[in-house]
Amino acid sequence: MSNWREKRLQEVLSNVSRETVDNLLGFEELFRKWSKAINLASPSTLDELWERHIVDSAQLFDMAPAATRWLDLGSGGGFPGVVLAILLKKRPGGRIDLVESNGKKAAFLRTAIGQFSAPGTVHAARIDAVSSKIPTPEVITARALASLSDLFVLAEPWLTTGATALFQKGRDYRREIEESRDAWVFDLVERASVVDKDSVVLQISNLRHADRNR
Numbered sequence: 001m002s003n004w005r006e007k008r009l010q011e012v013l014s015n016v017s018r019e020t021v022d023n024l025l026g027f028e029e030l031f032r033k034w035s036k037a038i039n040l041a042s043p044s045t046l047d048e049l050w051e052r053h054i055v056d057s058a059q060l061f062d063m064a065p066a067a068t069r070w071l072d073l074g075s076g077g078g079f080p081g082v083v084l085a086i087l088l089k090k091r092p093g094g095r096i097d098l099v100e101s102n103g104k105k106a107a108f109l110r111t112a113i114g115q116f117s118a119p120g121t122v123h124a125a126r127i128d129a130v131s132s133k134i135p136t137p138e139v140i141t142a143r144a145l146a147s148l149s150d151l152f153v154l155a156e157p158w159l160t161t162g163a164t165a166l167f168q169k170g171r172d173y174r175r176e177i178e179e180s181r182d183a184w185v186f187d188l189v190e191r192a193s194v195v196d197k198d199s200v201v202l203q204i205s206n207l208r209h210a211d212r213n214r
């Protein structure tokens with residue numbers, strides 16, 4: 001029944017172990033169960049949970065093939081944070097911090113991380129309240145959290161000190177990039193999304209305030 005799911009993952013990731021597939025299938029099941037009680041994702045997307053949420057999250061992993069320290073902001077129901085935590089089990093030294101201010105969602109994230117013994121730490125707090133406590137990671141992710149300009153403000157403590165962002169963005173991404181250039185300077189690589197031809201993953205590094213460079 002789940003064979004197509006495994007095949008799809010193998011198309012997106014270079015190395016998928018049996019345990020990883022089983023953990024991600026288990027996470028899908030856990031997500032569906034909790035979704036009946038709390039709002040973890042738009043109900044209209046649940047039919048395509050594997051592609052729109054799990055594969056969409058997993059695609060980030062091989063975009064930073066050597067990165068072991070990750071941070072996911074506004075993790076919600078675990079996309080991409082919990083998927084990455086499960087994948088990081090197979091990367092020696094791999095770990096991820098997940099920040100989520102909604103208490104119920106943070107409880108779900110803790111349950112998922114615990115159930116799959118994934119190397120993740122859940123911070124049930126607002127991002128600005130934990131920014132001084134979380135050291136700069138190699139990669140920052142955030143999906144459906146804010147516009148690019150607002151993401152830069154939220155992630156500034158890490159993105160201006162060496163972290164690289166992998167931000168999933170929808171069809172409006174060009175406008176968001178242009179708007180952000182008023183206040184920020186950065187290096188950008190646009191990477192095609194594997195789940196939607198109109199979406200991208202924006203790889204952003206070397207973030208600086210524009211006014212300090214004029």
Ligand SMILES: C[S@@+](CC[C@H](N)C(=O)[O-])C[C@H]1O[C@@H](n2cnc3c(N)ncnc32)[C@H](O)[C@@H]1O
Binds near residue numbers: 074099
């Ligand atoms: C639209 S949801 C997206 C969740 C998930 N990343 C996804 O793509 O499915 C945004 C999440 O960010 C959380 N959030 C919003 N602002 C936040 C902040 N300042 N600090 C921590 N979490 C925040 C919300 O509670 C919500 O769960």
